[in-house]
């Protein structure tokens with residue numbers, strides 16, 4: 001093996017390989033959000049078993065690289081539309097079926113009339129959800145058709161907990177992130193008794209060792225407002241125009257402020273658009289970011305450069 005990956009870098013590649021190249025006992029906190037197994041572009045071709053195996057491998061590779069007493073914070077959601085061929089057909093008699101009259105043609109016309117607008121803006125013009133626009137464009141208009149496989153909810157927390165335990169990590173805390181209270185007023189309720197998707201989880205694992213507890217890391221107000229609170233409320237990124245599933249900056253920022261000290265190394269092995277790296281920079285921590293998609297690596301590097309510029313170039317970057 002060559003040299004270890006240097007802090008303050010964003011690396012292109014597969015975390016299942018690259019995590020092996022991070023110095024042992026060096027990462028104070030790893031913060032990431034993996035693919036959720038919900039059909040995003042970057043999940044194409046990944047089966048449920050592939051997804052489980054990816055998470056298991058990545059979590060187990062954290063054990064050697066985390067500092068003793070350090071943390072792994074995983075942001076993830078339950079799978080609300082988990083396809084299960086064994087489920088009997090849900091028999092639903094819809095008394096209030098309102099058909100969504102947004103057609104593919106209408107979406108295409110609107111895009112042609114407003115070149116340069118992203119999916120979110122197109123959805124606003126049409127008065128529908130981003131998901132509807134997406135579904136029309138990708139041609140999968142039919143949902144729950146007569147012969148379609150039924151879906152159910154799949155809880156993910158227990159799976160992740162077990163993967164952590166198998167790796168030698170212990171669940172230290174769990175929080176709920178409430179994303180979009182604005183959805184309460186939304187007209188995009190589904191035609192069923194199911195709730196809208198408005199929260200995710202943050203699972204915080206601990207690697208045995210000495211953890212410095214420094215209550216001065218947060219102000220009194222911060223402890224009251226969120227440091228000691230199990231439920232965090234802040235909006236998600238509404239216009240995911242350049243990356244499909246960005247963190248809001250507030251998410252990694254809170255975790256970093258809570259669980260690390262200045263200069264500590266923060267890792268995100270699914271770095272996407274670079275939000276965790278930016279949060280680390282803003283909080284005076286070092287970062288390592290990894291993504292399997294070259295375009296996201298470039299996006300993250302750019303985001304770090306912009307952040308450094310806005311901080312008056314206080315730190316020297318080693319971007320390679």
Ligand SMILES: C[S@@+](CC[C@H](N)C(=O)[O-])C[C@H]1O[C@@H](n2cnc3c(N)ncnc32)[C@H](O)[C@@H]1O
Nearest residue numbers: 014015034245246247270271272273275291292
């Ligand atoms: C949920 S997104 C993370 C978004 C990120 N938190 C942000 O704020 O932009 C998951 C990311 O993991 C990347 N990814 C998927 N499989 C990977 C792998 N095996 N190794 C590294 N990155 C991977 C995807 O390209 C995607 O950018």
